[in-house]
Each structure stands twice: as structure tokens, then as C-alpha cells.
Amino acid sequence: MKLMVSVKRVVDYNVRIQVKPDGSGVVTDGVKMSMNPFDEIAMEEALRIKEAGNAEEIIAVTIGEQKAQEQLRTALAMGADRAIHVEVDEDIQPLTAARVLKALADKEQPGMVLLGKQAIDDDQGQTGQMLAALWDRPQATFASKVDLDGQKAKVTREVDAGLETIEVDLPAVVTTDLRLNEPRYVKLPDIMKAKKKPIDTTSLADLGVEAAPGLKVTNTAPPPERQGGKKVESVDELVSELKNRGLI
Amino acid sequence: MSERDVMEYDVVIVGAGPAGLASAIRFKQLNEELEVCVIEKASEVGAQILAGAVIEPEPLDELLPGWRDNPPNICVPVKRDEFRVLRKGGSSRFPTPPQMHNKGNFIVSLSAVCKWMAPQAEELGVEIYPGFAAVEALFENDKVVGVRIGDMGVAKDGSEKSGYTPGVDIKAKLTVFAEGCRGSVTKQLIKKYKLDEGKSPQTYGIGFKELWQLPEGRVEAGKVMHTFGWPADKMTYGGSYIYHLDKDRLAIGYVVGLDYEDPELKPFEMFQQLKHHPEIKPLLEGGKILSAGTRAIVEGGWQSMPKMEMPGALMVGDCGGTLNVPKIKGTHTAMRSGMLAAEHAVANELSPEGYDALLRGSAVGKELKRVRNMRPGFRKGLWPGIVNAVFETVTFGLAPWTLENHADWSSLKKVNEYTPPERDFYQRDLPPKDRLQSVYFAATDHDEDQPIHLHVLDTDICVTKCREEYNNPCTRFCPANVYEMVEDEEQGLHLQINSANCVHCKTCDIKDPYQIINWVPPEGGSGPNYQNL
Ligand SMILES: Cc1cc2nc3c(=O)[nH]c(=O)nc-3n(C[C@H](O)[C@H](O)[C@H](O)COP(=O)(O)OP(=O)(O)OC[C@H]3O[C@@H](n4cnc5c(N)ncnc54)[C@H](O)[C@@H]3O)c2cc1C
Ligand code: SF4
Numbered sequence: 001m002k003l004m005v006s007v008k009r010v011v012d013y014n015v016r017i018q019v020k021p022d023g024s025g026v027v028t029d030g031v032k033m034s035m036n037p038f039d040e041i042a043m044e045e046a047l048r049i050k051e052a053g054n055a056e057e058i059i060a061v062t063i064g065e066q067k068a069q070e071q072l073r074t075a076l077a078m079g080a081d082r083a084i085h086v087e088v089d090e091d092i093q094p095l096t097a098a099r100v101l102k103a104l105a106d107k108e109q110p111g112m113v114l115l116g117k118q119a120i121d122d123d124q125g126q127t128g129q130m131l132a133a134l135w136d137r138p139q140a141t142f143a144s145k146v147d148l149d150g151q152k153a154k155v156t157r158e159v160d161a162g163l164e165t166i167e168v169d170l171p172a173v174v175t176t177d178l179r180l181n182e183p184r185y186v187k188l189p190d191i192m193k194a195k196k197k198p199i200d201t202t203s204l205a206d207l208g209v210e211a212a213p214g215l216k217v218t219n220t221a222p223p224p225e226r227q228g229g230k231k232v233e234s235v236d237e238l239v240s241e242l243k244n245r246g247l248i
Numbered sequence: 249m250s251e252r253d254v255m256e257y258d259v260v261i262v263g264a265g266p267a268g269l270a271s272a273i274r275f276k277q278l279n280e281e282l283e284v285c286v287i288e289k290a291s292e293v294g295a296q297i298l299a300g301a302v303i304e305p306e307p308l309d310e311l312l313p314g315w316r317d318n319p320p321n322i323c324v325p326v327k328r329d330e331f332r333v334l335r336k337g338g339s340s341r342f343p344t345p346p347q348m349h350n351k352g353n354f355i356v357s358l359s360a361v362c363k364w365m366a367p368q369a370e371e372l373g374v375e376i377y378p379g380f381a382a383v384e385a386l387f388e389n390d391k392v393v394g395v396r397i398g399d400m401g402v403a404k405d406g407s408e409k410s411g412y413t414p415g416v417d418i419k420a421k422l423t424v425f426a427e428g429c430r431g432s433v434t435k436q437l438i439k440k441y442k443l444d445e446g447k448s449p450q451t452y453g454i455g456f457k458e459l460w461q462l463p464e465g466r467v468e469a470g471k472v473m474h475t476f477g478w479p480a481d482k483m484t485y486g487g488s489y490i491y492h493l494d495k496d497r498l499a500i501g502y503v504v505g506l507d508y509e510d511p512e513l514k515p516f517e518m519f520q521q522l523k524h525h526p527e528i529k530p531l532l533e534g535g536k537i538l539s540a541g542t543r544a545i546v547e548g549g550w551q552s553m554p555k556m557e558m559p560g561a562l563m564v565g566d567c568g569g570t571l572n573v574p575k576i577k578g579t580h581t582a583m584r585s586g587m588l589a590a591e592h593a594v595a596n597e598l599s600p601e602g603y604d605a606l607l608r609g610s611a612v613g614k615e616l617k618r619v620r621n622m623r624p625g626f627r628k629g630l631w632p633g634i635v636n637a638v639f640e641t642v643t644f645g646l647a648p649w650t651l652e653n654h655a656d657w658s659s660l661k662k663v664n665e666y667t668p669p670e671r672d673f674y675q676r677d678l679p680p681k682d683r684l685q686s687v688y689f690a691a692t693d694h695d696e697d698q699p700i701h702l703h704v705l706d707t708d709i710c711v712t713k714c715r716e717e718y719n720n721p722c723t724r725f726c727p728a729n730v731y732e733m734v735e736d737e738e739q740g741l742h743l744q745i746n747s748a749n750c751v752h753c754k755t756c757d758i759k760d761p762y763q764i765i766n767w768v769p770p771e772g773g774s775g776p777n778y779q780n781l
Contacts, residue, residue, distance in 0.1 A: 185411055
């Protein structure tokens with residue numbers, strides 16, 4: 001079986017996000033970019049499935065600018081066998097991403113497509129679900145445990161009320177949650193070897209995919225600045241302070 | 249334990265700063281067959297580089313002709329210089345010392361310059377690996393044959409975590425150390441090969457920097473200002489730099505000589521005070537900080553430069569101390585020393601022998617020799633220092649003497665032998681409020697479950713001798729509040745090391761009066777993530 005893993009280039013989780021003065025988006029000039037952490041977990045899970053002998057090949061896919069190849073190289077260094085870069089310069093919306101992955105799934109026929117449950121840049125959290133619908137295959141989202149059993153996968157999901165275990169027929173879409181695994185450290189010799197692994201480059205047009213311009217970002221604003229706290233001496237003072245501010 | 253992989257190269261370069269990258273590029277330009285790799289402890293190239301920075305462009309012109317058509321993202325030609333001596337509440341303008349004339353120079357972010365140089369090196373075939381720290385040199389028959397990379401996935405107590413990955417050994421015919429100021433592997437090698445024998449002790453400063461986004465129209469792009477004097481007292485060497493960038497951005501910073509005497513001195517507080525000087529504060533009010541950081545700066549100059557070669561290896565840049573202090577510039581000399589190292593090695597079958605003499609006789613050596621007496625002149629205080637500097641300038645550094653440097657850790661006075669000067673500081677209201685808030689602007693990150701990378705060899709001293717003699721100066725000189733003396737029922741009074749806050753400035757390794765703090769690299773990729781500093 002083949003596994004397909006989608007990885008997205010996002011602003012690194014350590015970066016203090018700054019909104020552009022004109023509100024048109026966030027500053028990415030000089031900012032560190034990395035693989036979306038949830039995608040790293042998806043990648044790690046694929047590696048574990050392969051290492052357990054349940055898959056033969058892992059294909060990493062990214063949709064994005066030329067530089068997104070850096071994230072594909074990371075996926076290859078982690079252990080993906082080959083990579084596909086769908087080169088697009090504009091921001092990608094979930095529906096477009098889902099259409100691309102559907103087109104690639106038709107072509108590559110993977111037994112499972114693994115994605116992060118969301119990307120930490122826009123936190124949309126829709127791509128996996130949309131892909132399952134377009135591809136007309138089962139979905140197991142927010143996975144915290146994945147067990148393969150022949151043509152089926154048993155997946156534990158993190159839901160509001162606790163954990164839920166479901167069984168899906170393969171091929172299926174799995175989106176990964178934080179607790180599924182801890183991604184491995186990339187080894188230096190593997191980074192070197194990854195430079196020699198193949199990356200196929202393609203485009204929306206090549207795949208016959210139409211971009212979905214459904215969403216439009218009208219404004220980006222930072223959260224309001226936290227007002228400094230104030231220490232009060234007594235309960236009375238606290239009550240009067242709350243009253244003064246119209247909070248009680 | 250898993251097997252340790254070995255990788256082999258012709259040349260391995262430790263550190264992707266201006267020195268390391270310039271060297272790597274030069275190696276490949278001179279011989280494209282050479283296999284050259286650069287390792288860097290930061291999570292990406294430039295993420296732990298911090299400088300003013302006004303740079304002299306000549307080495308870049310030589311190394312990357314045509315770079316001016318494809319400049320790094322911050323690159324503002326200097327338009328004018330201003331030099332002031334501050335006192336509390338006011339200042340006097342002084343003629344700009346000749347070393348500080350910056351016509352033809354550029355204001356850049358050195359962090360961004362390195363990030364911009366790295367892909368150009370890669371295009372030439374250099375392999376660059378950020379996220380990997382060299383922890384020690386490898387030896388064969390007493391000769392350096394490469395470096396060992398730190399292990400990943402070790403728990404705080406030293407046990408192996410599930411993802412434990414042993415670091416590789418990188419072997420090379422020639423190892424080039426480019427670790428920057430107070431390099432941790434370089435420090436071991438200087439000791440092992442006695443490279444500082446017959447030299448003056450190395451000296452340092454602690455340098456702060458903040459990058460500000462200011463309200464429209466306030467910044468005068470290309471203006472360069474330096475100050476001396478307040479908030480430093482007469483006996484403390486301290487000065488600020490204020491560089492006006494484009495896009496309403498301003499770089500402001502402060503350097504305090506680590507040869508200060510006052511055990512109670514708080515270098516971070518001095519920087520914050522400087523920002524509140526009535527001639528500086530209006531510039532910043534209403535703006536916001538984009539990023540901030542701290543890094544030690546090497547100040548020993550010519551007489552403190554160790555022998556720059558040893559069997560199998562060379563040093564380039566500030567790990568050897570090639571910085572020109574009166575200019576407060578080390579980038580051009582770091583780059584030149586890196587290029588020279590490559591030129592020498594390629595011409596001599598990768599042998600380091602003779603590089604030290606070549607460097608001393610080169611433009612870098614001449615430049616450093618000429619200004620060698622400037623910084624030590626300030627040991628007697630600000631005004632004698634300025635008088636000496638004027639003398640050294642008019643005599644072109646031809647005086648027959650060389651003033652000695654003294655180790656910074658030895659200059660600290662004991663609490664009971666020292667009366668701190670009246671400081672009379674301002675009430676502060678500009679950000680950051682305190683050191684922890686400043687660390688937040690450095691975006692520093694360390695996995696908490698890893699061994700503490702600040703080795704304090706004897707923590708009993710902290711509660712006994714040091715408390716009495718110096719009142720635990722580490723709790724004040726560290727810019728990131730890593731060291732705290734805390735008291736609890738279990739351990740009583742003891743030193744707590746908040747190592748996750750560390751910004752890798754190396755000040756503690758330098759200034760601790762008992763020389764028992766040893767900074768070692770944490771897990772690769774840990775530490776500050778500077779943006780455009
Ligand atoms: C506050 C301040 C202001 C300054 N202003 C100016 C200025 O205006 N103009 C100017 O020209 N110069 C300025 N400098 C000096 C300048 O920053 C240095 O001279 C220059 O950075 C030296 O270059 P380098 O390559 O030797 O070292 P660095 O730039 O320090 O680079 C060393 C690199 O090696 C990495 N490294 C270190 N140890 C290891 C290890 N064990 N394993 C792997 N990687 C490692 C580090 O992370 C870093 O990336 C300033 C310095 C400071 C602190
Ligand atoms: S612990 Fe040492 S190296 Fe780290 S920030 Fe503090 S003084 Fe600098």
C-alpha cells in the first residue's frame with residue numbers, strides 16, 4: 001500500500017506573529033518557516049506504518065510556493081520515499097487543497113492519505129474532511145491512535161467528550177492530532193540523502209484543478225493588547241474597583 | 249546505544265556567521281571539487297546572529313561581486329553620523345571620531361545578511377546544516393580531525409528518551425572554527441593547545457539590541473548615532489548605537505564592557521535607562537518592539553588574539569577575536585579572516601600552518617594593530633580613555649607600547665570593597681518591563697526535558713562565598729534572568745537555573761568571578777530565534 005502525506009509550509013510556531021501595518025496579512029519577510037507541526041505528526045505516523053511493514057511507499061505532497069520544497073526536503077529526510085510539489089504562488093484555500101489531493105489520490109491510488117488536523121497558520125481545519133467528501137472515502141479525523149488491520153484501520157479520535165474509537169475501510173483519510181506520536185529527530189546523513197531523492201513538480205493546470213476563490217481575507221488584526229493588571233489591597237477595594245469598571 | 253554515524257568532508261566549518269559563510273563561499277570559489285559543509289547550532293541560519301549593524305562593504309564586494317544589485321532585505325546606505333556624550337538629562341555633541349565615520353557603509357541586519365548569504369553558498373555546492381551544534385572536537389594523534397555533533401533526545405536527567413538520536417561525527421581534512429564570540433568548542437581548544445600563551449587575556453562586552461517599528465515619519469533612514477557616557481558611570485565602559493533603518497524601523501542597542509567593577513551592576517537596566525534619556529525616549533514612544541536579543545562582543549583586539557591555527561584546524565572571525573573595537577565592527581574583519589583562511593588552505597593542501605602569520609600580516613592584522621591601545625585606555629575611566637584614544641588616533645597607533653588587557657571576571661570588586669556610584673535612574677515605562685518580557689521578543693525556545701546546558705561546577709559557592717563576596721552577580725548580569733537564588737523548604741537557599749530562557753549570549757561564561765560557569769551547546773536548534781537582528 002502507498003501512503004500519501006500532505007505537508008504545508010507555515011510560519012514557525014516559535015515566531016512571534018506580526019500583522020502587517022496595513023492589515024493585509026501577517027509579516028513573512030525574514031520570518032522562519034517550517035513544516036506545519038500537525039503534518040509532521042502525520043509524516044511520523046506514515047513512517048511508523050511503513051516501518052511496521054504495513055506500507056511500501058510514502059509520498060509527501062505540498063502545495064505552495066517554490067520555497068515549500070524546503071518542507072518537502074524535511075519530509076524526505078524524515079523518510080518519505082518521494083515528493084510531489086504542486087507549485088502555486090497564491091495562498092491556498094482548503095477547497096483547492098482538497099481538490100489537488102483528490103486529483104493526486106486518483107493518480108497515485110494511496111491506501112491512506114494522512115494530513116494534519118489543521119495548519120497552524122490559518123487554522124482552517126477543513127482540508128481532510130473536504131478531501132474525504134470529494135474522494136468519496138471514509139474519514140477518521142483528530143486521530144490520537146491508528147491501528148491497521150488488513151483493509152481496515154481502527155482509529156482513536158480525540159473528541160470533546162473524551163476518546164472515540166472508530167473503524168474505517170481503506171482507502172481512507174486520516175487527520176492527526178497532537179497526541180498521536182512524537183515526531184523523530186531528523187538525522188544529518190538523512191538530510192544529505194534527502195537532497196538526492198526525487199521531487200516531481202506539477203501545477204494546478206497539469207492536475208486539471210480549478211482554484212477555489214471562495215474565501216476572501218478582508219482584514220487581519222492583532223488581538224487587543226492586554227491591559228496591565230492592578231493589585232488591590234482588600235476585598236472591599238476589589239469590589240469597588242469591579243463596580244467602577246462596570247463589571248458587576 | 250545506537251551507532252554513531254560518521255560523515256566525511258574535505259572541510260567542515262563550525263558556525264554559519266559572516267566568518268563561516270564567507271570562508272565556505274571562498275573555498276568553493278577557489279576549488280569547486282572540495283566538499284565543504286557548514287554546521288550551525290541555531291534552528292536556521294542567522295537565527296542567533298545579532299549585531300548593530302553598520303558594516304563595511306569591501307569584503308562583500310570581493311566575495312560576491314554584484315551583491316549590490318541583489319542586496320539583503322535590510323540594507324540602508326549610511327547618510328550621516330552623529331556622536332554624543334550623554335549626561336543625565338542632556339548631552340553634548342562631539343566630533344565623530346575618525347574610526348566612526350561611516351560614509352560608504354551600510355546599515356544591515358547581520359542576521360538577515362547571513363540568511364541571505366547561505367543560499368548563495370549552497371548554490372556553489374556548500375552543504376549547510378542548521379539545527380546541529382558541535383559539542384567537541386575530534387582528535388587523532390593530537391590533531392583535530394573534525395567535530396562531534398550533540399545528541400538529540402536526551403532527558404533532563406541524562407537518560408535517553410524514546411527518540412534518542414546520537415549526534416554524528418563529522419570528519420574533515422581541515423576544520424574551521426567560526427563560532428563567534430566566546431565559542432564553546434574554541435574555548436576548549438585554546439586551552440588544550442595553549443593558543444593564548446604569551447597573549448593578553450581576551451576581554452568582552454555585553455551587547456543588547458532591540459528592533460523597533462516606529463510611528464510614520466520619525467525615522468531618518470541612514471542616520472547613525474553613537475553615544476558614550478550616561479547611564480554608565482565614569483568607570484564603566486558603555487555606549488549606545490542608534491541606527492535608523494527604512495520602513496520606519498529603528499535599531500537601538502547598548503554595549504557594556506564586561507570589565508566593569510560594580511558587583512551590583514545590572515547591564516540590562518543600563519540599556520533600558522539609556523532608552524529613557526530625554527533625547528532618546530521621544531524617538532521610541534508609541535512604537536513597538538519587533539525583536540530583541542543580547543550577545544557578547546569580543547573586545548580584546550590585537551594583543552588578545554590567540555594563535556589562530558592548530559594541528560588540523562583554524563579559527564576565523566570573532567571566536568578568535570578579529571573585531572575592531574573603536575569601530576565597533578567585526579563583520580568585515582570576520583569575513584576577511586574567513587576568506588583568507590580559505591585562500592591559505594587551498595594554496596597549501598588544506599594545511600593550517602602559516603595562516604596565523606598570514607592573518608597578522610594582512611589588512612585585518614594591520615587594522616587591529618593600529619587600534620590596539622584604544623580600548624585598554626578606557627580602563628582608567630571615560631575621560632582618560634578619550635584622551636588616550638585621541639592620542640592613539642593622531643599617532644596612527646605607532647606608539648611603541650601595547651597596553652595590556654585584563655580578564656573580565658577578575659575586575660569585579662567585592663561588595664564590601666565597593667561603594668556603588670549614585671545612579672539616580674529614571675522610572676521606566678517603555679517596554680520591555682523586565683528581562684522576561686525581553687526574552688519573549690527573542691523567541692527563545694529550549695525543550696525543557698533536556699540536560700541543563702549551563703554547567704555550574706560548584707553550586708555550594710553560590711550560597712556561601714559568592715553570596716557574601718559578590719552577592720550573586722549572575723542574577724544581575726544575565727540578560728534573560730536564567731540565574732535566580734530561590735529558597736524553599738526542600739533545598740533551602742539555592743541557585744535555580746532557568747536554562748530554557750537562555751539567549752546564548754555567553755556573558756555568564758565570561759563574567760562569573762569564580763570561572764565555574766561553563767556554557768555548552770544545548771540540543772541543536774534550541775535557543776533564540778532572532779528576526780532581523
Ligand atoms: C551588540 C553588537 C553590535 C555589533 N555591531 C556591529 C556593527 O555595527 N558592525 C559590525 O561590523 N559588527 C558589529 N558587531 C560585531 C559582529 O556581530 C561580529 O563581529 C560578527 O558577528 C562576527 O562574526 P562571526 O562569524 O565570527 O561570529 P558570529 O556572527 O557570532 O557567528 C557565529 C555562528 O556560529 C554559530 N555557532 C556557535 N557555536 C557553535 C557550535 N558549537 N556549533 C554550531 N554552531 C555554532 C552561532 O550560532 C552563529 O550563528 C556587533 C556585535 C554585537 C554583539
Ligand atoms: S545563561 Fe548565560 S548565556 Fe544564557 S542568557 Fe544568561 S548570561 Fe547569556
